[in-house]
Amino acid sequence: MTVLRPTELAEDLGEELLRWLVGQRFFRTKGHAVTSARTLRSSILIEGDPALVHAMVSVDDGAPYQLLFGVRENVPDVLAHAVIGELDGRAVYDAPQDPELMGALLDLLLGQEDVAGLRFDADPSVAAGTRPRQIGVEQSNTSLIYGNAILKLYRQPEQGRNRDVDLHRALAGNPHIAAPLGVLTDHRPQEPVVLGFMQRFLPDAVEGWATATASVRDLLAEGDLHADEVGGDFAGESGRLGTAVAEVHNALAEATGVREVGQEELAAEADAMHARLDVVLSEVPSLASEEQTLRTAFDAVRTLTTPVRIHQIHGDLHLGQVLRTTAGWVLIDFEGEPGATPQQRAVPRSPLRDVAGMLRSFDYAAFHLLPGNDDPQDDRQRLTRATEWSDRNRTAFCEGYAEVGDDPREHAVLLRALELDKAVYEVRYEHHNRPDWAAIPLAAIQRRT
Numbered sequence: 001m002t003v004l005r006p007t008e009l010a011e012d013l014g015e016e017l018l019r020w021l022v023g024q025r026f027f028r029t030k031g032h033a034v035t036s037a038r039t040l041r042s043s044i045l046i047e048g049d050p051a052l053v054h055a056m057v058s059v060d061d062g063a064p065y066q067l068l069f070g071v072r073e074n075v076p077d078v079l080a081h082a083v084i085g086e087l088d089g090r091a092v093y094d095a096p097q098d099p100e101l102m103g104a105l106l107d108l109l110l111g112q113e114d115v116a117g118l119r120f121d122a123d124p125s126v127a128a129g130t131r132p133r134q135i136g137v138e139q140s141n142t143s144l145i146y147g148n149a150i151l152k153l154y155r156q157p158e159q160g161r162n163r164d165v166d167l168h169r170a171l172a173g174n175p176h177i178a179a180p181l182g183v184l185t186d187h188r189p190q191e192p193v194v195l196g197f198m199q200r201f202l203p204d205a206v207e208g209w210a211t212a213t214a215s216v217r218d219l220l221a222e223g224d225l226h227a228d229e230v231g232g233d234f235a236g237e238s239g240r241l242g243t244a245v246a247e248v249h250n251a252l253a254e255a256t257g258v259r260e261v262g263q264e265e266l267a268a269e270a271d272a273m274h275a276r277l278d279v280v281l282s283e284v285p286s287l288a289s290e291e292q293t294l295r296t297a298f299d300a301v302r303t304l305t306t307p308v309r310i311h312q313i314h315g316d317l318h319l320g321q322v323l324r325t326t327a328g329w330v331l332i333d334f335e336g337e338p339g340a341t342p343q344q345r346a347v348p349r350s351p352l353r354d355v356a357g358m359l360r361s362f363d364y365a366a367f368h369l370l371p372g373n374d375d376p377q378d379d380r381q382r383l384t385r386a387t388e389w390s391d392r393n394r395t396a397f398c399e400g401y402a403e404v405g406d407d408p409r410e411h412a413v414l415l416r417a418l419e420l421d422k423a424v425y426e427v428r429y430e431h432h433n434r435p436d437w438a439a440i441p442l443a444a445i446q447r448r449t
Ligand SMILES: Nc1ncnc2c1ncn2[C@@H]1O[C@H](COP(=O)(O)OP(=O)(O)O)[C@@H](O)[C@H]1O
Pocket: 135, 137, 138, 139, 140, 141, 142, 143, 150, 152, 178, 199, 200, 201, 202, 203, 205, 207, 320, 321, 323, 332, 333
C-alpha cells in the first residue's frame, strides 16, 4: 500500500486521478487521451482525519489545475460519489464536495491565515461558522455558497494578475456587480497567483438566460400572439439590461482609462477575425458556404474612418453572465474572453464587443427552442415568433444602452463584424461541446448575410 505523499499525490493516484479528471466539467483538455499527472506544488492545509490537501497539478505538462483533496479513513455515504482513489488505506476524494472541510476552509479565510504559502483573506462581514453548499449549475470553475458569500475556486488559475478580481475591485461600489469580499492567493510562485475569489452572494438572483428563455417559452406556447402582446414580454428587462451594461462600461472606462484606435489597429482587428475564421473553417466544414460573406463583413472594418473608443470591457458577455436581482441587473465573471491568453484578455477592447456578445445571446435564447433547430423552416409560425422576439429584445437592449452610452446601432459595420466573429467562435464551441446546438450560430450567420 502506498504511503500518502502530498508532493506526489497526483503521481500516486495515477490512472484513478486521470479517469476522474476527464469526467469533470472544469477539465478543458478534452478530445484526446491524457497520459500523465504531475504535482507542481502541494500543501497540507488541514492535518488529521479528514485532512485537506491543496495541489497544483499539471496534466500532460499543460497549465496546472487547482485540486483540493480530502483524505479520510472512513468516507460517509454522502461523499462516496466524490471518491477519486485510495492511498495508504485512506480514501482520497474531491474536497469541495465535503461541507466539513470547506467549512474549515472558511475559518482559514476569516482568520486571515497564512498556511504553507497560501494566503487566506475574507471580509469579516462574511458569516462565520457556515458550512457551504456547492453551486448546482454547470460551470467552468467550482463555487461554494457560504450564507451571504460565494467563493469561486479557479480550476485553472491564471498566472499573474487575475482579471476577475482586478476589475471587480476597480468597480467596487457599482450597483451592477457583486461586491468583492475576499481572495485566496498562492504566494509560492515568483508572482502570486489568485486561487479563489469571494463575493457577496445574491440570494434573490436569477440568471438572465433563465428569465429570457422563460419569456421565449411563453411566446412559443401562445403561438398566435406577438412578442409585445404576451405576459412574459422581456423587452423592458432587455432595455434595463442594456442600460446596466452601458453603466458598467462607463465605470470601467473611467476606472481603467480610454484610448482611441484608428485604421491601422482596426485593420489588425480585421486580420484577427480572419485568422480566427481560418481556424474554425479548418475544423467545421459546414461553415464553408458562409466564408465569403464573413470575409466581406470583416474587411469592411478596414474601411472605417472614425476612431473607435477602447477600454477594459467584460469580455465574455452573454445571458449566462448576468443575474437579475430584485434591485436590478448584475454582471458576473469578469475573467474575459474564453480561450484567450492572459495577455490577450488584458488588452482594452471596443465595448461593442460586449454588446455583440449580448445580441448573440438574445438570438440564442430566441432560437434554441425551435423544433429540430437544424430545420427551422418546418415550423414557420414559431420561426416568425422567435425572430420577432429576437429583434424586439435586441432593439430594446440597444435602446437601453443608448440611454447612458453611445448608441451601438450607430456603429453598424463594426457591430456586425463583431457579432459575426462571435458567431464563428460559437460555431466552433458548439461543434466541440454541444453538436446539437451548432445549427443555432450557423443559422444566425446565414440570416445576417
Ligand atoms: N454573486 C452571486 N450571487 C448569486 N449567484 C451567483 C453569484 N456569482 C455567481 N453566481 C452563480 O454561479 C454561476 C457561476 O458563476 P461564474 O462566476 O460564471 O462561474 P464560472 O466562471 O465557473 O462560470 C452563475 O451562473 C450564477 O448562477
